[in-house]
Amino acid sequence: xPLFGKKKKDGKPQRVxxxxxxxxxxxxxxxxxxxxxxxxxxxxxILGGLDGEFDLRxxxxxxxxxxxxxxxxADIISVNGNVxxxxxxxxxxxxxxxxxxxxxxxxxxxxxxxxxxFNGEITMSGDVxxxxxxxxx
Numbered sequence: 001x002p003l004f005g006k007k008k009k010d011g012k013p014q015r016v017x018x019x020x021x022x023x024x025x026x027x028x029x030x031x032x033x034x035x036x037x038x039x040x041x042x043x044x045x046i047l048g049g050l051d052g053e054f055d056l057r058x059x060x061x062x063x064x065x066x067x068x069x070x071x072x073x074a075d076i077i078s079v080n081g082n083v084x085x086x087x088x089x090x091x092x093x094x095x096x097x098x099x100x101x102x103x104x105x106x107x108x109x110x111x112x113x114x115x116x117x118f119n120g121e122i123t124m125s126g127d128v129x130x131x132x133x134x135x136x137x
Contacts, residue, residue, distance in 0.1 A: 030065045044074075046081070064098045077107075079116075 025043040028034065032048035039055040046066045053071045054060065060074040066081030073088040079099040087093060089107040097115030106123045 062099075 023043070025045060028044065028046045028048050028050070030047040033051070034049065035051045037053045037055070038050075041057045043059040043061075044054075044056060045061045045063060046068070047063045048066060050066070050068045050072075051070055054068075054073065056074040058074060059076040059078070060072060062068055062072070062077070062079045062081045062083060064080040068081065068083040069085055071086040071088070072083070073090075075090045076092055077087055077089040078094045078096065079087070079101065080096045081098070082100045084102045086104040087101070087106070089109075091107075092109035092111070093105060093107040095101060095110075095112045095116040095118060097113045099113075099116040099118075101116070101118040101120065103120045104123070105118070105120065106125070108124060110122065110124065112118065
């Protein structure tokens, strides 16, 4: 299967579709620095850096060496690394003892292990999409 789209005879590129299961896990290595917006389905373990927005249907694990600046939205989020920004978990969010968070947390279920640090604002509601929008006066 080609990595990039093939061109049809009419000159228009043909998109290659890839199936991703909910059980598939992708790794972003500790030497990888990502800037921009990432979205998709599946599970991700982040060891490197992210500067931007992450929107995932699945689980996100932010491992200890990871440094995140921006917004992370997923079904389930587990943090061992550093986050400066917003975490929005549809189902639950866990901060392990090495987690260092500065910003906002929005989740219906939250667990924090002794040793984790958090400075910011927490919204505990069942609808993360409503809570993640700014309040209007």
